Amino acid sequence: MHPFSYTKVSDLAGALAAGRRGGRYLAGGTMLVDLMRESVERPSVLVDISALPLGEITATAGGGLRIGALVRMAEAAAHPSVRAAFPVISQALESSASAQLRNMATIGGNIMQRTRCPYFRDVTAACNKREPGAGCAALGGFNRAHAILGASEHCAATHPSDVAVAFAALEANVHLLGPDGERSVALADFLLPPGGTPQREQAARPGELITAVEIPAHPRPLRSGYLKVRDRQSYEFALTSAAVALHLRDGVIHQAKVAAGGVGTVPWKLPAVERLLIGERPSQALWAEAAERAADGARPLEHNRFKIELLKRTVERQLRVVGDLAGGTA
Amino acid sequence: MSRRAVGAPLSRVDGRLKVTGQAKYAADHPADGVVHAVIVGSTVSRGRITAVDTRAASALSGVLKVISHRNAPRLAYHRNPSSNNPETGERLRVFQDDRVRFRGQPVAVVVATTPEAARHGASLVVVRYDAEQPSTDLAGAPASAPVTYARGDADLAVGSAAVRLEMTYRTARNHHNAMEPHATIARWDGGRLTVWDKTQWVVGTQRELAAVFGVELSAVRVISPFVGGAFGSGLRAWPHVTIAALAARMVGRPVKLVLTRGQLYSGTGYRPAYEYRLRLGSDRRGRLTAMVHDIRAETSSYEDFRENVLAAGQTLYSMPHVRQTYRTVPLDVNTPLYMRGPGHVTAAYVIESAVDELAHELGIDPIELRRRNEPAEDESNGMPFSTRRLRECYTVGAREFGWERRAPEPRSTRRGDWLIGMGMAAGAHGTVRNPAQARVVLDARGTALVEAATSDMGPGTYTSMTQIAADALGLAVRAVEFRLGDSGMPRTPAHGASQTTASVGSAVQDGCDKLRRQAIELAVGDRRSPLHGVDARHVTVSAGRLHVTADPARGETYQRLLARHGRARLETLGLFEPGESRFSTAAYGATFAEVAVDHRLGLVRVLRMLGVYDAGRIISPKLAESQALGGMVGGIGAALLERTITDHRDGMIVNADLASYLVPVNADVPDLRAIFLEGADPEADPIGVKGLGEVVHIGVAPAIANAVFHATGRRVRELPITAEALL
């Protein structure tokens, strides 16, 4: 652990000013403080943003939802609008971490969270994310939890967030505020696969602050849900997970949004699965046929080969679960 | 008649202190002028230290000293097998040479005025190594000479048996992972050392410190009134205890040292990983004729740690032929140590899985098969059993669990995506008894103080000893205080191997009996006492009052008796000296589990469990139940979740934290139930108890594994059972 100074800001301008001077934003602190204890993160200035006015959940004009960056995971999960419109978000949040962590951790912090790769978290191991060019101990090491999709020769760490998988399925946008003003980036473009620069994990510019995550409007009724497969029943990251949202009209699937977690270096959208579903009528055979494409392009490592089959089965199961809900109201 | 305290479902007498935060654990004790130490662990698993650069750390404000083998004094390190150090090998001598024997080995310690400065300083110490390729993988590594056992000719008998099975089972390394981290505060006053420590044995730690520093036993005092869980990890004084004392001596101030969660994985012991090959032979009716056990377990390169993995194979079932070889495999790792049900847990997993496999093979109900192999005597030594009520455990368990609803055929019960299965397993743990003492003092207010140098890592020693003393003294529970955890108190054995109630409880019983008799003698011989002249055998004490058994109105209180005699106190020393027993004595249990397996996703969920135990007298039923439930929870962990994973390329433990070393959480713990067969074992010890803490954990993992087989038809011969093994 290394010494640091701490300052708390009360408005956005103050936050940006501190951020511009190299300050590191601190929201719930559940990830950042952990990594500082392990000397993985060594910020010299912490800027506590928890008092900023970014804690609201509001409906957008078009029928979407805007979730402020400082909304706690527990609040977002319990919010009536979230529960009504996007159960997949509530379920992803409720299956994340523990109740205590969800009471502290924020939505912005959640999508910014760093990988759980043990070699990243132990400063004595080689890690290209922590120290570009140092090599990757995980590729030849214990890599059961690692990605089968999106890895490069430099890094195979997964993005550990659950709710980001739901956001990816729903094609959410990340709202940012920086020295140059506001902008909005699709989540799919915001979280970066490792490629040759595994140390670059997000498309945020230095000092940029996440202000909100916006879920665009989707046709209604939208049935959705999240399934997380893991060794223990609570308080553990996903081996595999699936976020599914379906819109049926007259018994036919008109919209299908599917993403997977625990398997990708970023939340993994499954367009091939989605394409097979659209225009079809729900059936066991359809779910199986579509899910067969869930692991397209997968490249397993020594200890995570089982995830290929597990991912397909996870997607198939969740298509059926959500499909049964959707079918019931068609 | 006042109600007896023994057998009453009391809550913990120390519960209030614990839930209000007043109970002082090792790191909580105030010590004037205390400074803080943080260990620097080696980052290689094998090799030599070539340089220790302490400049940056030493320059830090608040840092008092950086200690390594470069500047540490030579320590005596006298041989000391009496503190649970393995018989064979040499314990790790901290900062005495440049050799690295395992990853995480302490190579330096930073002492500073604040914990923050010490921790920052520790991260600035730069150590260079001449590293060698370590060997940390049990699989394929060469073993040392075996310990063997044989009766009959097991190889021949297996070869000629009508039914033969041969299986290899593997179990992962497990860490104790108690809530409280290991911590030590050490203070020297001249040549005298006082240590507040997390330990299950203040006497063991006292002996070890005296041996390491070459000082008289009487110069060392070890204090440990509360232990926040241990499961065996506190049975040895680990290197950090020495480091704290060494640092305190070098800086001339009290030093507090708390291991981080990560450091616990290399700074304390663990249940070793095993490879266990079992061959068995039986006749067609399921009568076992022979078993051949080939056992390999990891140990460190510098100590040969062994545990009792052989007993179950010799005594659990009747068979004429047994052969066992037990090999340890020295690796570049730190030394393992006893963990709840040491050895027995592993052997029971293997044997109870194998017996289940045999039952399936022969189409015999697993309980019926066990009944057919129930021995009439201890076949390892020909002794009769004092009590062995395993058959009753089966009967009660089967009835209460609804075993008759179990369809014999595996994979035959389905609920939606879930396959449902039931399994069971037996377990036994030989009753351990060792000499113990307890001091009993009755004061003029008629209240008693009982003391012994034992420990309470959670099972409820405070409570059960209070109950025993209250009944023996004829006092209400609230009139008795029991104290423990100070090496200055009367000697007791280690608080492990389920021997505390049997050994310390018997000493408490003896001391209280003596004191009660002393008071009665005083009264009946006293002209001014209403009891004068009464035959002492006809006097009873209840609710603090001595009276004629048949005439409760005639009597007087302890208080009056002492006051009249001008005595401030009566005092006795209770002794327990177990003799040679003519009997084979053990606690027994049968554990039942029902599981659901999502066969497509490979998920196992335990639905309910039941344990039925023959453990002799139950002193404290409420805490006994807690023990049993805890044993089952630990078994769920061992069966489905817990494993310490090493990257064998360099010996790094990749899951040295509680986010990735998985223990069961509430959601994993279903409906658990414990039943204790009523009764006592008078041959076991004066209070009739057979030990509980181990037996409730032995047999849990195989019950779950057998249930997984019954649910799925798939036999996984490795613990923990992971999703990928079931896909």
Ligand SMILES: Cc1cc2nc3c(=O)[nH]c(=O)nc-3n(C[C@H](O)[C@H](O)[C@H](O)COP(=O)(O)OP(=O)(O)OC[C@H]3O[C@@H](n4cnc5c(N)ncnc54)[C@H](O)[C@@H]3O)c2cc1C
């Ligand atoms: C034991 C454990 C288990 C967990 N299990 C799960 C799980 O199962 N599923 C899951 O999804 N997550 C899990 N988590 C992760 C948890 O959800 C994250 O730690 C949490 O969401 C981070 O939010 P925070 O507000 O505490 O972020 P902080 O720790 O405060 O910050 C995290 C990072 O985000 C940056 N940041 C925070 N807010 C902003 C902002 N508004 N703009 C720009 N940057 C910002 C910080 O600078 C920092 O880099 C687990 C965490 C722990 C410790």
